[in-house]
Amino acid sequence: MIKRELYMSRIRPFIGGELIKVMTGIRRSGKSVMLDLIKEELVESGIDSVQFISINFEDMRYAPLCSAATLHEEILRRAAAIQGKVYLFFDEIQEVKDWEKCINSLRVALDCDIYITGSNAKLLSGELATYLGGRYVEFVIYPFSFAEFLELYRPIAPQASIQQCFQKYLLSGGMPYLANLRYAEEPSRQYLTDVFNSVQLKDIVQRNKVRDVDLLGRILAYVMANVGTTFSATSLSKFFKNEQRTVAPETILNYIKYCCDAFLFYQVKRQDLQGKQILASNEKYYIADHGIREAVFGGNMRDINLILENIVYLELLRRGYEVTVGRTGGKEIDFVCDKRGEKLYVQVIYLLASEETVNREFGAYDSIRDNFPKYVVSLDEFDMSRNGIKHRNIRDFLLAEEWN
Secondary structure, three states, rough: OOOOHHHHHHHHHOOOOEEEEEEOOOOOOHHHHHHHHHHHHHHOOOOOHHHHHEEEEHHHHHHHHHHHHHHHHHHHHHHHHOOOOOOEEOHHHHHHHHHHHHHHHHHHEEEEEEEEEEOOOHHHOOHHHHHHOOOOEEEOOOOHHHHHHHHHHHHOOOOOOOOHHHHHHHHHOOOOOHHHHOOOOOHHHHHHHHHHHHHHHHHEEEEEEOOOOHHHHHHHHHHHOOOOOOOOHHHHHHHHOOOOOOOOOHHHHHHHHHHHOOOOOOEEEEOOOOOEEEEEEEEEEEOOOOHHHHHHHOOOOOOOOHHHHHHHHHHHHHHHEEEEEEOOOOOEEEEEEEEEOOOEEEEEOOOOOOHHHHHHHHOOOOOOOOOOEEEEOOOOOOOOOOOOEHHHEEEHHHHOOOOO
């Protein structure tokens, strides 16, 4: 079990405090492991594990507790036998009906420290905002970064070069459990397909009562095929019309939103950098784990330019940036990133194979006059930095502790 220090360093200041710690993210991204890491730190700090109450609501033994009233009653009963502060760990809390009421009441009734995980972005919308407004802090847990992947893959393949490790990451992605399968190709593909099917069934179809499962499957396939390319619901509607399916753009948008709520896809809006406004149409979508795309859809090496973009985008999110696609003077910048007023610009390209490509990628920054860092990231091994714009090999970029 690796320490996932990127997340622990953010969670640590809140451990023991009264704010509810909420960890969200796609199914199997390592949220349960984060709960275990927090328990480890608590024990190391002198807290007795008898003060912990842990429930994973995907475990059928806890099915009778999947309503607010029964869960509340059970926790109060168990807490009565504990001396001192109670530490509550609830995994996949969205399985509990009206869980917000229960959590809010426990927060008031007990001297407790609460940690919850969930696989749905709507976990923190609507009712929760009413019951717990200002009383929680959220952490999105993503699949492994390239650095985390290396930590586990190196012992399995000690002879592999950094280039070979990265090639493996391009195909396998970052789902934590793959390390238990020693990244063997066939078992990994089977596991990732099962994760995808589970997200599709439990977090999209069942949660949103999707009736047209065939249509959902087609939309999923289309978005996966087109990660990192701009498209609109209208263009997708026309695509289906050519296949003799009449689908309203609103239906398509709803289905894609369900996928984003399940953390399967992330929507990136486009921004006009001169007018500073967000553009209303033609967003881009990226997948939470490119290994799932390879297992279900295939073609990661064929679409390597898009997959490299996907990998960089997720790394930017991991590091806490808000990301948009920039448009300026008829040119597009892949990622315009902002973290508390500190900006960063990133262009991603497979290879700077010709002078024309070099001019296009570096030229995207021509009309941007600020002094924030500007990067062109590719698989080239040679440094082609020019005019104050930094060129980095993508592996070095992903492994850098900071970008400046």
